[in-house]
Amino acid sequence: MALTQARTIPGVLELLPLDQIAFQRMLDTIRRNYERFGFLPIETPVIEHTDVLLTKTGGETERQVYFVQSTGALEKGQEGVPELALRFDLTVPLARYVAEHEHDLSFPFRRYQMQRVYRGERAQRGRFREFYQCDIDVIGKDALSVRYDAELPAVIYSVFRELAIGPFSIQLNNRKLMRGYFESLGVADAAQQTLVLREVDKLDKRGPDYVASTLRGEGFGLAEDVVAKILALVQVRSTSVDDAFAKLDALGTGSDLMEQGRDELKQVMALIRDFGVPETHFSLNLSIMRGLDYYTGTVYETTLTEHPEIGSICSGGRYENLAGQYTKSHLPGVGISIGLTRLYWQLREAGLLNTAQSTVDVLVTQMDAAHLPDYLAVAGELRAAGIATEVVLDNGKLGKQFKYADRAGIRFVLVLGEDELAKGMVTVKDLHRGDQFEVARAELVKSLRVELAQARIEQ
Amino acid sequence: MALTQARTIPGVLELLPLDQIAFQRMLDTIRRNYERFGFLPIETPVIEHTDVLLTKTGGETERQVYFVQSTGALEKGQEGVPELALRFDLTVPLARYVAEHEHDLSFPFRRYQMQRVYRGERAQRGRFREFYQCDIDVIGKDALSVRYDAELPAVIYSVFRELAIGPFSIQLNNRKLMRGYFESLGVADAAQQTLVLREVDKLDKRGPDYVASTLRGEGFGLAEDVVAKILALVQVRSTSVDDAFAKLDALGTGSDLMEQGRDELKQVMALIRDFGVPETHFSLNLSIMRGLDYYTGTVYETTLTEHPEIGSICSGGRYENLAGQYTKSHLPGVGISIGLTRLYWQLREAGLLNTAQSTVDVLVTQMDAAHLPDYLAVAGELRAAGIATEVVLDNGKLGKQFKYADRAGIRFVLVLGEDELAKGMVTVKDLHRGDQFEVARAELVKSLRVELAQARIEQ
Numbered sequence: 001m002a003l004t005q006a007r008t009i010p011g012v013l014e015l016l017p018l019d020q021i022a023f024q025r026m027l028d029t030i031r032r033n034y035e036r037f038g039f040l041p042i043e044t045p046v047i048e049h050t051d052v053l054l055t056k057t058g059g060e061t062e063r064q065v066y067f068v069q070s071t072g073a074l075e076k077g078q079e080g081v082p083e084l085a086l087r088f089d090l091t092v093p094l095a096r097y098v099a100e101h102e103h104d105l106s107f108p109f110r111r112y113q114m115q116r117v118y119r120g121e122r123a124q125r126g127r128f129r130e131f132y133q134c135d136i137d138v139i140g141k142d143a144l145s146v147r148y149d150a151e152l153p154a155v156i157y158s159v160f161r162e163l164a165i166g167p168f169s170i171q172l173n174n175r176k177l178m179r180g181y182f183e184s185l186g187v188a189d190a191a192q193q194t195l196v197l198r199e200v201d202k203l204d205k206r207g208p209d210y211v212a213s214t215l216r217g218e219g220f221g222l223a224e225d226v227v228a229k230i231l232a233l234v235q236v237r238s239t240s241v242d243d244a245f246a247k248l249d250a251l252g253t254g255s256d257l258m259e260q261g262r263d264e265l266k267q268v269m270a271l272i273r274d275f276g277v278p279e280t281h282f283s284l285n286l287s288i289m290r291g292l293d294y295y296t297g298t299v300y301e302t303t304l305t306e307h308p309e310i311g312s313i314c315s316g317g318r319y320e321n322l323a324g325q326y327t328k329s330h331l332p333g334v335g336i337s338i339g340l341t342r343l344y345w346q347l348r349e350a351g352l353l354n355t356a357q358s359t360v361d362v363l364v365t366q367m368d369a370a371h372l373p374d375y376l377a378v379a380g381e382l383r384a385a386g387i388a389t390e391v392v393l394d395n396g397k398l399g400k401q402f403k404y405a406d407r408a409g410i411r412f413v414l415v416l417g418e419d420e421l422a423k424g425m426v427t428v429k430d431l432h433r434g435d436q437f438e439v440a441r442a443e444l445v446k447s448l449r450v451e452l453a454q455a456r457i458e459q
Numbered sequence: 460m461a462l463t464q465a466r467t468i469p470g471v472l473e474l475l476p477l478d479q480i481a482f483q484r485m486l487d488t489i490r491r492n493y494e495r496f497g498f499l500p501i502e503t504p505v506i507e508h509t510d511v512l513l514t515k516t517g518g519e520t521e522r523q524v525y526f527v528q529s530t531g532a533l534e535k536g537q538e539g540v541p542e543l544a545l546r547f548d549l550t551v552p553l554a555r556y557v558a559e560h561e562h563d564l565s566f567p568f569r570r571y572q573m574q575r576v577y578r579g580e581r582a583q584r585g586r587f588r589e590f591y592q593c594d595i596d597v598i599g600k601d602a603l604s605v606r607y608d609a610e611l612p613a614v615i616y617s618v619f620r621e622l623a624i625g626p627f628s629i630q631l632n633n634r635k636l637m638r639g640y641f642e643s644l645g646v647a648d649a650a651q652q653t654l655v656l657r658e659v660d661k662l663d664k665r666g667p668d669y670v671a672s673t674l675r676g677e678g679f680g681l682a683e684d685v686v687a688k689i690l691a692l693v694q695v696r697s698t699s700v701d702d703a704f705a706k707l708d709a710l711g712t713g714s715d716l717m718e719q720g721r722d723e724l725k726q727v728m729a730l731i732r733d734f735g736v737p738e739t740h741f742s743l744n745l746s747i748m749r750g751l752d753y754y755t756g757t758v759y760e761t762t763l764t765e766h767p768e769i770g771s772i773c774s775g776g777r778y779e780n781l782a783g784q785y786t787k788s789h790l791p792g793v794g795i796s797i798g799l800t801r802l803y804w805q806l807r808e809a810g811l812l813n814t815a816q817s818t819v820d821v822l823v824t825q826m827d828a829a830h831l832p833d834y835l836a837v838a839g840e841l842r843a844a845g846i847a848t849e850v851v852l853d854n855g856k857l858g859k860q861f862k863y864a865d866r867a868g869i870r871f872v873l874v875l876g877e878d879e880l881a882k883g884m885v886t887v888k889d890l891h892r893g894d895q896f897e898v899a900r901a902e903l904v905k906s907l908r909v910e911l912a913q914a915r916i917e918q
Binding site: 003004005006007008009012014015016017018020021024035036037038040041042043044045046047048049051052055064065066067068069070071072073074081082084086095096097099100101104105106108110111116118120129130140143144145147148151158271274275276323325326327328358359360363372373376377380383386387388389390391393394395404407408 | 462463464465466467468471473474475476477479480483494495496497499500501502503504505506507508510511514523524525526527528529530531532533540541543545554555556558559560563564565567569570575577579588589599602603604606607610617730733734735782784785786787817818819822831832835836839842845846847848849850852853854863866867
């Protein structure tokens with residue numbers, strides 16, 4: 001039989017077991033922190049009705065959708081767009097979920113969702129067609145206090161502190177402040193504001209001269225001093241909450257919308273501090289432009305201080321109405337998302353990830369198949385104590401068994417030879433430290449627990 | 460704007476948060492047990508190349524495949540079968556994974572995988588188009604000891620004991636024993652054996668008379684005594700390991716293949732006992748026919764003793780070669796699978812699931828927004844102690860806050876009014892027991908830990 005080449009599709013991240021363990025530990029850490037802050041899990045199907053999925057999205061996302069057809073549907077050869085498609089984010093499914101189950105949910109509805117999403121991206125390095133998103137959102141019915149905008153940075157802080165991937169900074173802006181300030185400058189039209197914001201967002205890439213000349217030029221035709229004020233605005237960064245207040249006050253009085261934005265930012269920043277987030281870890285950054293079509297108030301980005309090239313590792317913001325396409329209920333919300341597949345990949349590329357130790361704590365070697373019942377009894381005791389234990393069941397040389405443990409990243413290897421069995425002892429080899437010790441069977445669990453706790457600290 | 464009806468596609472199980480928590484706890488229990496036995500996690504992409512996915516499968520599975528096309532591919536209007544498809548099980552992706560990464564894996568390769576799979580089933584009650592499979596497999600390079608066939612029932616036992624969904628029984632058969640016995644009866648052709656086994660598998664549905672007359676009739680033409688022996692064979696059940704040995708011996712001598720099957724069954728059953736599985740929980744059942752095209756040795760099914768109508772809740776077996784379609788390496792293995800979505804649904808239908816308590820342990824109410832910093836400080840202390848805590852941030856009446864906690868399944872509600880704050884105390888209301896107590900702030904964490912530990916025992 002001719003062989004088919006075993007290969008994954010391009011644009012996916014498939015991991016070897018030890019890498020998968022590292023990835024899974026990140027997922028677990030995120031989940032644990034989401035739950036600790038009182039968020040509830042949901043999962044939604046990967047496949048949705050196309051009409052449900054594409055009500056709200058613009059052209060660009062639509063081009064990246066994966067459509068789905070069963071064999072039967074394909075054979076019928078239906079005209080037009082297929083009826084089913086894969087979700088491309090978790091926000092549209094959340095909107096659908098909340099609208100569909102509205103009467104069974106308690107509001108404010110605080111949900112987390114950690115699942116994969118799909119985009120028909122062109123294959124290129126660092127672009128994924130399948131990737132994990134780890135989202136939290138708080139959804140209000142009719143209204144939702146701006147205080148929730150301060151809770152999400154507290155969750156982000158808790159997550160990234162525990163992930164321990166280096167110093168990070170949560171940066172905040174407020175869409176109302178920006179639009180209000182523009183109004184004060186005479187740029188009153190919302191569409192025009194969006195265009196200006198889009199230009200300003202190019203500051204990092206194109207530099208201030210390019211952006212200034214565009215804003216002064218045809219199409220925009222803004223006055224010199226207006227352009228200067230806009231460019232000064234987006235350079236505002238704070239070093240502390242007090243500094244943020246001072247810098248916000250220094251912007252001068254403005255339109256109602258601007259005052260509202262300023263109030264919100266102040267309230268949110270003060271409350272983030274009350275949540276216990278150190279002032280070193282969050283700041284005002286009036287250049288944050290994220291989600292111009294979608295967010296209406298607070299917006300967030302999070303960056304690794306020592307790795308700005310990675311860009312934002314956790315972003316989100318406040319939106320006016322989650323599910324207007326599905327329900328007449330008014331559902332304001334605030335949410336953030338961690339794109340874990342991309343983050344993991346970038347951390348690995350940057351050499352910031354250690355290869356995980358195996359989830360397997362102990363390997364019980366096989367000296368003599370006749371003693372298998374003894375090996376299995378020891379393994380059973382260890383497992384009952386929550387120690388992940390593998391037993392060698394195939395016959396084979398002891399050297400080969402040690403090599404296997406080493407390659408598989410298993411730290412502790414037990415040897416129960418005739419001697420040990422006769423004495424009621426076990427030899428424990430620590431492949432990490434390269435030494436070994438003997439311990440009485442009755443003391444084995446206790447002793448390994450100490451070793452494993454120690455190993456976890458060392459990691 | 461016209462509203463789009465928010466609706467999931469038919470044939471998926473989307474859960475409300477408290478049900479999702481119950482489901483997640485089952486997933487966690489399965490994972491914990493898989494890891495405890497030294498299995499390593501992998502995840503594979505949902506989308507695979509169609510040619511990779513469909514090398515081995517027969518017509519029936521092919522009809523149930525979901526094909527995938529990006530917008531670009533759809534517009535090109537490619538002829539024939541689309542290039543991408545969704546996985547319909549975890550076995551084919553495992554074969555692809557092992558073949559693709561063979562040189563980076565250590566053998567025996569012990570992997571677990573808990574992901575969703577997709578089948579374009581006709582929509583009907585209890586049939587799912589998207590469902591979780593929770594699989595473990597041990598894959599050998601060139602060879603794999605039959606002892607591993609005894610390890611999987613030990614894992615199954617450990618999983619279902621901890622899931623606590625009632626008494627269960629793991630039932631074993633061996634394909635070699637069956638085929639060998641048929642050889643002894645003169646039914647030597649493998650294809651003919653499969654046809655006979657397929658008929659015998661109808662015993663439960665059609666009854667012995669129907670099956671006997673089919674086997675005697677045209678097409679099979681088996682002699683009266685041969686049919687009687689076959690029907691007697693498939694009625695063999697054991698009550699203990701010793702009883703299994705006796706019943707296996709009572710089958711008389713047979714072909715080499717039969718002897719091999721008998722030896723394997725004996726070795727496996729004795730070793731399952733050595734693994735510590737009580738003899739009440741596993742038995743010989745020579746009617747188990749599972750996976751006739753695929754399994755070559757040991758086969759397993761698991762049933763809930765008090766709910767036979769649910770059918771097998773965990774099945775699997777030994778196969779000769781995992782990935783012959785992708786690689787020349789010989790990769791024998793043994794595996795089992797839990798179809799968790801179906802199992803969860805059936806347990807719920809049978810009224811065997813309690814609604815879970817929330818993952819949120821504590822709700823901190825809001826008496827006065829001016830004291831938010833106090834509420835947040837208390838919540839911060841609880842979270843640091845690993846207690847999942849939600850704080851009410853919206854203004855609202857206390858009664859409404861209690862109602863929210865009750866509806867959301869949150870058991871403990873904290874009240875910090877002026878009185879409490881002045882005295883350095885907290886009032887803890889237990890919505891489950893309907894009582895309350897006061898505790899000093901400094902004692903709160905300790906006290907709640909005791910309550911929560913107690914609550915977990917009561918559950």
